[in-house]
Amino acid sequence: MSEALPLNRYLFWEQQKPDSVFLRQPFNRQWKTWTYRQAGEEIRCIATVLQTLPPRSNVAILSKNCAHWIMADLAIMMAGHVSIPLYPTLSDEAIRPILEHSGAAAIIIGKLDDYKNQQGGIPASLMRISIAAYGHREGRIWEEVVSEGKTIEQPAPQHYDDLMTIIYTSGTTGKPKGVMHTAGNFSEVMGIVHTVLPQLPDGLRMFSYLPLSHIAERLGIEMLGLHKGATISFAESIDTFAQDLKDTQPDVFFAVPRIWTKIQEKILSRIPQKKLSRLLNIPIIGSLIRNKLKKELGLSKAIYICSGAAPLSVDVMKWFYRLGIAIHQNYGMTEDCVLSHFNLIGHNKWGTVGKPLPGAETKITGEGELRIRSKALMKGYYKEPELTAQAFDEEGYLRTGDLAQYDEEGYLTITGRLKDQFKTDKGKYISPAPIELMLSRNPDIEQVCVVGMGVPQPMALVVLSAAGKAKSKDEITASLSQTLAEVNKHLETFERLETAVVMREDWTIGNGLLTPTLKVKRNEVERIHLPNYPRWYHQEGLVVWA
Numbered sequence: 001m002s003e004a005l006p007l008n009r010y011l012f013w014e015q016q017k018p019d020s021v022f023l024r025q026p027f028n029r030q031w032k033t034w035t036y037r038q039a040g041e042e043i044r045c046i047a048t049v050l051q052t053l054p055p056r057s058n059v060a061i062l063s064k065n066c067a068h069w070i071m072a073d074l075a076i077m078m079a080g081h082v083s084i085p086l087y088p089t090l091s092d093e094a095i096r097p098i099l100e101h102s103g104a105a106a107i108i109i110g111k112l113d114d115y116k117n118q119q120g121g122i123p124a125s126l127m128r129i130s131i132a133a134y135g136h137r138e139g140r141i142w143e144e145v146v147s148e149g150k151t152i153e154q155p156a157p158q159h160y161d162d163l164m165t166i167i168y169t170s171g172t173t174g175k176p177k178g179v180m181h182t183a184g185n186f187s188e189v190m191g192i193v194h195t196v197l198p199q200l201p202d203g204l205r206m207f208s209y210l211p212l213s214h215i216a217e218r219l220g221i222e223m224l225g226l227h228k229g230a231t232i233s234f235a236e237s238i239d240t241f242a243q244d245l246k247d248t249q250p251d252v253f254f255a256v257p258r259i260w261t262k263i264q265e266k267i268l269s270r271i272p273q274k275k276l277s278r279l280l281n282i283p284i285i286g287s288l289i290r291n292k293l294k295k296e297l298g299l300s301k302a303i304y305i306c307s308g309a310a311p312l313s314v315d316v317m318k319w320f321y322r323l324g325i326a327i328h329q330n331y332g333m334t335e336d337c338v339l340s341h342f343n344l345i346g347h348n349k350w351g352t353v354g355k356p357l358p359g360a361e362t363k364i365t366g367e368g369e370l371r372i373r374s375k376a377l378m379k380g381y382y383k384e385p386e387l388t389a390q391a392f393d394e395e396g397y398l399r400t401g402d403l404a405q406y407d408e409e410g411y412l413t414i415t416g417r418l419k420d421q422f423k424t425d426k427g428k429y430i431s432p433a434p435i436e437l438m439l440s441r442n443p444d445i446e447q448v449c450v451v452g453m454g455v456p457q458p459m460a461l462v463v464l465s466a467a468g469k470a471k472s473k474d475e476i477t478a479s480l481s482q483t484l485a486e487v488n489k490h491l492e493t494f495e496r497l498e499t500a501v502v503m504r505e506d507w508t509i510g511n512g513l514l515t516p517t518l519k520v521k522r523n524e525v526e527r528i529h530l531p532n533y534p535r536w537y538h539q540e541g542l543v544v545w546a
Helices: 006-016 036-050 067-078 092-102 142-148 183-196 215-228 241-248 257-270 273-280 283-297 314-322 385-391 432-439 473-488 522-538
Strands: 021-027 030-035 058-062 082-086 106-109 127-130 163-168 178-182 205-208 231-234 252-255 304-307 327-329 361-364 369-373 398-406 412-417 445-451 459-464 499-502 543-545
Touching (some): 006 036, 006 067, 006 183, 021 036, 021 067, 030 036, 030 067, 036 067, 036 142, 058 067, 067 231, 092 178, 127 142, 163 215, 183 215, 205 215, 231 241, 257 273, 257 314, 314 327, 361 398, 385 398, 432 459, 459 473, 499 522
Parallel strands (some): 021 231, 205 231
Antiparallel strands (some): 361 369, 369 398, 398 412
16 A cells, blocks of 8 residues: 555656656746656755654645645655645734644745735744745745755655644634544545546646645645646636646646636626527537637546535536536545545536445434545544544544435435524524525526524525626616525525625635635624624515625
8 A cells, every 4th residue: 555655656656757747837928847857856855954853743835836835745745744734815813823733843935925914924933945936035945955956865754644734624614623634544535536537547637726725636636646647737827727727738627616607607708698509509510619618618638527615506517518518526525535425427417426435434314414434534633632522423434514415326415514504583494505506506696695593584695796796786686586586486485585685795715705615604704794684684675785
């Protein structure tokens, strides 16, 4: 099993194909590349600096996705330390408690948008390694360390049970918790992915843009890339994302639901739905349109395309399927290292998150909660024995907190969160997630949160999409009223929505109302808006404006 561990996979490919491109990144619209050999030289130089720290130190990475992020992670492994990835959008107030709680001894500072307002969160005692290519010159400078050429004599051996990383969850509720994963956990997951997705060849082309500090990107890009000897490309910025993806044409592509709807909006802004439907129905023209759109999107070579982090509407999946793009919805958590449920090539059921992966044992409790057990479960929450004990049941199953059900074919559907349920004034419990998914089919809606504490019936708090914002108040009122009427037909009397409230401001990562994977922080939305519920509820009309 040792050859399947992440560091050993890198060392294997470095030896097997030293001159193949490992990392690709645009700087000022010019692609820079690192071969496995070139990356290895930089990694070994940085590992030499990190080796001066006490054994098994915790080392933080504060950076957006870039070539240096992956090289930093490998350098931490080579030096025998433990990585603490930080979301690149965190404020100084959010960074400091994580660094203090983790006891980090050093931090690697990379590509960032707002480091000036983050650096106050880094304790003065930490060793700093900063990267001049991104405008930082603090502590040891990455490029200067590399130019000195002092490389680690012997990489620290990586063992199956070695703690490799502590991932502080972004979470939609509560303070972040440090999820501990070993090198063996990642090798277990990669071995299973290798088995269930034999279509993926060695030497994959991959594209990284979702936060590497999140478990999904860490596994689906970095770990899969190391396992397969991939070439990993990066986006330069949000503005260049579409072009960088098109230039890469990856074999594997992963996105969260909001990105799929953004892509849909972009296509429909160029080709109205009626015209697109008409063209797709013409045999030869339809094929040409599909091929052209897939190439423009960067998905012409994609073997496996997936979505996760939150439910994706079946309508959206059907829409993309008409373009020849099959999206596979998957499900997993930081705590289970995503060894959970996947839809696979040839076994893809819309509206579900797939069947359990080999090695994942599952059960559903009387309350409807999904629980899971495998060899890849977290070793616990760092320095939190009580929270760790609460996370598992007496049989060692992880309490996911997700409400779920299996269908007759064994496919799983997530129906909501155990803790997201709320009680209306009528004393009835509401599960908001299925209602929110139905509402999200309206392209005028960017984000939605169904609420109802303290009022007789639920309400929908709505953030408009770009398409919605371009419409008049009368048009939005008509659009949302129609959607509420359609959705209410499918709900029990006590679940029916009384009104839709259009929010004044967007919910963003910056204002703390979205997680870095674009999930709504329900607790924060409720904390801000709960006092307004009675007033909105009693306003006239199906649609009101906050």
